[in-house]
Amino acid sequence: KVKQLEHRTHYHFQPQKHWINDPNGPMYYNGIYHLFYQYNPYGAVWGNIIWGHSVSMDLINWKALQPAIKPTKPYDRHGCWSGSATILPGNKPVILYTGVVDENKTQVQNYVLPKNINDPYLEEWIKPDDNPLLVAEPGVNRTAFRDPTTAWMGRDGHWRILIGSRRKHTGIAYLYKSKDFIKWVKAKHPLHSKDRTGNWECPDFFPVAREGKKGLDNSMIEEQNVKFVLKVSLDTTRYDYYTVGKYFPEIDRYIPDNTSVDGWKGLRYDYGNFYASKSFFDASKNRRILWGWSNESDTKMDDVEKGWAGIQTIPRRIWLHPNGKQLLAWPIEEVESLRGRRVQLRNENMKKGDVVEIKGITAAQADVEVVFSFPSLDKAEPLHPSLDHLDAHELCSRKGSSLHGGLGPFGLLTLASGKLEEYTPVFVRVFKAKNKHKILLCSDASSSSLKKGLYKPSFAGFLDVDLAKKKLSLRSLIDHSVVESFGAGGEVCITSRVYPALAVSDNAHLYAFNNGSETVAIETLDAWSIKGPKFMN
Ligand code: FRU
Secondary structure: OHHHHHOOOOOOEOOOOEEEEEEEEEEEEOOEEEEEEEEEOOOOOOOOOEEEEEEEOOOOOEEEOOOOEOOOOOOOOOOEEEEEEEEEOOOEEEEEEEEEOOOOOOEEEEEEEEOOOOOOOOOOEEOOOOOOOEEOOOOOOOOOEEOOOOOEEOOOOOEEEEEEEEEOOEEEEEEEEEOOOOOEEEOOOOOEEEOOOOOEEEEEEEEEEOOOOOEOOOOOOOOOOEEEEEEEEEOOOOEEEEEEEEEEOOOOEEEEOOOOOOOOOOEEOOOOOOEEEEEEEEOOOOEEEEEEEEOOOOOHHHHHHHOEEOEEOOOEEEEEOOOOOOEEEEEOHHHHHHEEEEEEEEEEEEOOOOEEEOOOOOOOEEEEEEEEEOOOOOOOEEOOHHHOOOOHHHHHHHOOOOOOEOEEEEEEEEEEOOOOOOOEEEEEEEEEOOOOEEEEEEEEHHHOOOOOOOOOOEEEEEEOOOHHHOEEEEEEEEEOOEEEEEEOOOOEEEEEEOOOOOOOHHHOEEEEEEOEOOOEEEEEEEEEEEOOOOOEO
16 A cells, blocks of 8 residues: 555546556547547556547546446557547537557557537437548558547638658658548648657647747638648657648648757657556647656556656646747646745855755645746866767767766755655756757656665757846656656656655655856745645546
């Protein structure tokens, strides 16, 4: 029992027990948010996949319903895999999902409809007789043919969806078109593809406004001042990558901007444990919201002992960065309703080696917002040319939080034990590279637990911020076994899963620290205890 509880999250989405993976079919419909998710009703490991279903009025409190889609038919007998919801004209929701038909994992696309459109929870879903809607034609890889997107409508009145796939090592987003949502025809060309990226899982394709934070419905493709985002989940690295680009509706092609690259060198929604995400347009607040799955980093045996595995990250609002080159992401404002007791620090200097405890809040369940400032960039350490080619992750694993630097490392020590036997640092380190500064944001699990056998990666990303103001901001959401961090207003997000042995519940502490020779000020720090929602499944 203790095992089950000590690392369970309290304000992240989790069912009572068992395994979950991808968020599916998120939507806002008639005043209710729906979240479906890949679920194993029999255990804490992947398998027997059905669609779990929960509803919410605020994206914070959740009520579990009966599973929405279960294997019952020849076309989904071996699993009901990921898919998406579309709200058709006349306010009619429909869900497309992947059915696995045999032991070879042959995949087809099916649809379900609400049994009773007047049921506010849309609890029961029926499988019409004309399923499956889509089977792989010759030339399409039948075992890599899955995860249909939300549909969008073109000027010609035809619906379009993407299906993730590959041909050998080329990742592909196939485009299918339909007039009536029933008969689908594969377009001559995929919407997009890229060699040597492997299978594309869970594609997501949507418009974003060039300016402002307003979200757009998937079918708003003809709007002025719109860019497009294509996200794919690469199962070789298990991260979600996206490009920002242009969609040419007349030829149904998507071309990433020259500031975006496809594949594992590209932009990520999150530089940590975050996969198979899906976004949806929330018409009640005109925003686009992103859900993502955060897998466990402990062992399979631990999961079985805990009786659960997998959480959904806190929903994030996403919009285009004013620089037009990337997205920004920020926890939905509703999370702030869970804020309880607050502590503040103002203008507190941290010299090299200083560790400041942030007392008075529940450090295992908290929200921390901090702005650091520094007098100059002069002390930024030169990045040795032999390290210049390293990606952020590798650089972070070589330059940990305890290794002294010039400007940084400084940041937070989350889920820390009283004597710092355990801690998960979220920190910044500034380097002087060839022509510019490189700003590394790390969320480093390597000292997170005294337990053996855990996966403890040094996750990191580079921040592309202008340091002219000599300030950097950071926010972390801490929830027992997860730390979700947002650097520079959501330019870089990093989610870490950690399993402290000592820094558990009331024994967890929170600190700010500086291990750089340059003095760093905590200009403002606000930290809150976070209350658990009233209802969580
Ligand atoms: C991604 C994924 C999807 C698939 C589902 C199966 O995590 O592999 O491609 O539909 O999970 O559970």
